[in-house]
Amino acid sequence: MCPPRYFAVDYAINPWMDPDTPVDRERALAQWAGLRDTYRRLGHTVEEIEPQPGLPDMVFAANSGLVLGGRVLGARFRAPQRGPEAEHYRRWFTGHGYHDITMPSRINEAEGDFAWTGRLLLAGTGFRTEPEAHAEAQEVFGVPVLSLRLVDPRFYHLDTALFVLSEATGDSPGEIAYYPPAFSPGSQRVLARLFPDAVIATxxxxxxxxxxxxxxxRHVVLPAEAAALAGRLADRGYEPVPVELSELRKGGGGPKCCTLEIRK
Known part of the structure; x- marks a missing residue:
């Protein structure tokens, strides 16, 4: 995770960003700290990277890399404003003992558009990550990759429209939650076939x-406003953990955007 010390909305690179809307940085820092402390309370280890001036979106760490089995695929951002973030995160990985690092040749916004199910890498495209980056990820990790097309610009990354609730085990493909209208008709059919028992969001x-x-x-950390989804998750046996991230949402991000999951 990366503290939002320099968080601001000085430009608009997604439909949620409005430079004319004031941002309360202190509130953003407090909300971010609440998310970090929630992870620690749930028993997870949180590593932090030092934020850099001039990179207000660096707080959205999920876009900085994909880590599976200790292997790292770095990021290559579509928006030039975010481009320098990739090198800062690469240096962090190098300095923390990760030696198998590949920096992508194609536009690849990492966990923003990749979701690991435990058996299959779901991969989004349509607005940010290029389709060719999906093949690049398959070569790096040697796991099957399933391409999904996003069609609603409000849900410009896969992680705004889908997340994995439980990873695959035995005969189970795992469980996901998603919002069907964010996907093309063909991608909707694929998801319905692979995950017939998925939680469908309103x-x-x-x-x-x-x-x-x-x-x-088990625990699902999600925005406090997603009350209907939290209820459905509780009905499935999960424990919803609501957090308040309204200030960071002004930059187009939520809990996952602020969180790079490191799978060693």
Whole structure:
């Protein structure tokens, strides 16, 4: 995770960003700290990277890399404003003992558009990550990759429209939650076939970034406003953990955007 010390909305690179809307940085820092402390309370280790001036979106650490089995695929951002973040995160990985690092040749916004199910890497495209980056990820990790097309610009990253609730085990493909209208008709059919028991989000759930959640297979950290989704998750046996991230949402991010999951 990266503290939002320099968080601001000085430009608009997604539909949620409005430079004319004031940002309360102190409130953003407090909300971010609440998310970090929630992870620690749930028993997870949180590593922090030092934020850099001039990079207000560096707080959205999920876009900085994908880590599976200790192997790292770095990021290559579409928006030039975020481009320098990739090198800062690469240096962090190098300095923390990660030696198998590949920096992508194609535009690849990392966990923003990649979701690991434990058996299959779901990969989004349509607005940010290039389709060719999906093949690049398959070569790096040697795991099957399933391409999914996003069609609603409000849900420009896969992690705004889908997240993994529990990873695959035995005959189970794992469980996901997602918002079907964010995907092309063909991608909707694929998801319905692979995950027939998925939790389906409402319009209201999606619009408050409810699908930008983080699950450890039991606890599900998600925005406090996603009350309907939280209820459905509780009915499935998960423990919803609501957090308040309204200030960071002004930059187009929620819990998952602020969280890079390191799978060693």
């Amino acid at each position: 319009d209201a759930d999606a619009e408050c970034f409810g699908l930008n959640g983080v699950s450890d297979n």
